[in-house]
Amino acid sequence: MKLLISDDDLTSRVMLQALTTQWGFEPVLAEDGEQAWAILRGDNPPRLLLLDWEMPGMSGPDVCKKVQEMDLDDPPFIILLTARNKKADIVAGLDAGANDYVSKPFDSAELRARLQVGKRMIDLQSELLQAHHQLKTQAAHDTLTELLNRGAVMSVLKHELARSQREGSPLCIGLCDVDHFKNINDNYGHLVGDAVLKELAKRFNKVLRPYDQVGRYGGEEFLIITNTIDINCMSPFERIRECVADTPFQHEGLSIPVTISIGIVQFTPTSSNSDINSLLNLADKALYEAKANGRNSSILA
Ligand SMILES: [Mg+2]
Structure with a gap:
């Protein structure tokens, strides 16, 4: 010493x-x-x-x-x-x-x-x-994916919304869901389903920038928060969607094609309602549209 x-x-x-x-x-x-x-x-x-x-x-x-x-x-x-x-x-x-x-x-x-x-x-x-x-x-992270857990990512969202309002900067929220995840679990078993979620987290981390935040929102649902200065806030989410869809997931000799759908909502401090629940509802509706649209797509509310 x-x-x-x-x-x-x-x-x-x-x-x-x-x-x-x-x-x-x-x-x-x-x-x-x-x-x-x-x-x-x-x-x-x-x-x-x-x-x-x-x-x-x-x-x-x-x-x-x-x-x-x-x-x-x-x-x-x-x-x-x-x-x-x-x-x-x-x-x-x-x-x-x-x-x-x-x-x-x-x-x-x-x-x-x-x-x-x-x-x-x-x-x-x-x-x-x-x-x-x-x-x-441990208290802030999901044990399977090592991403932020629901509580932690919600508190990040709250914090980022407040910051966005204070600084007048836009914020984008993406609610992302694995397409036909039930089929993956049914066809390959839950262990493979878990491996898919882990690999998904890795791909998120690969594409996201250090100042973006992602957390596991529910079973196969993830919440992504980015304070992009892009007018077109779709692009980071499109990159994520492509990074998942482009290469099938490899697991113990299996090659599993995985796609995700994303519902995006852009928060502009001057015009939008800053209530977290209404924003998440909008993202959820956009996600539903992306699913109805044939999946493997992202839609801006
Ligand atoms: Mg002396």
Whole structure:
């Protein structure tokens, strides 16, 4: 684990570097608080910090305060090294945001133990953050296709509608349904049906631009949201439709032709009704027309 050692005293720096290397850390050295602060703002900074209290310019507690102001999700673990051992000083150091302190001259066994505690805390914090991130992802995504789930894509739609109204920019919503999906399930079984939905998600992701959003709206229904600046908002949806229809889906030796139909509604902030349900109703009607039109087509409401 990388360890930032910041001390203005050369002898102290060299000694700390040698010791902590022996203990398995990867020391990164700074000669004063400014250097330490620059390193902390760089790429992939150390998360375990050993800061001398007294340094010219920015002191150890000054660096602590700066770090605290960054308000990070994964703040570093900071140990102050200090010759000060009056209670008031210690309290001031901890108030500034330090997690621990070690008195100078330090006992190396004690310093090592305290660094190990810091390392454990950081590892634990990383695991917690990762678990938290996983839970958030799981809560917003459909497990089969890994696209946004219905709840998540609806909240994206709400958000995008509000943005569109605020910024006066158009928004297109496409409700997309797999043609004769029941036949795929009946002919090949549900596992193949699932594989088709997964492949469909991959093709959506291939064609959509990073700022477009897609979610699984229902069984074989998907909701696509794009804030296209095109007058003709059909084109992104046509690209999606073609990308699905052009190449049959391959699954365990089977070649399955798949097509989709899309009902599109364009929302223009000045003229349209911004009620989500009426927009989705319009998209649904257009989808019904696309189906009646022979499927494998997209229709603008
Ligand atoms: Mg000093």
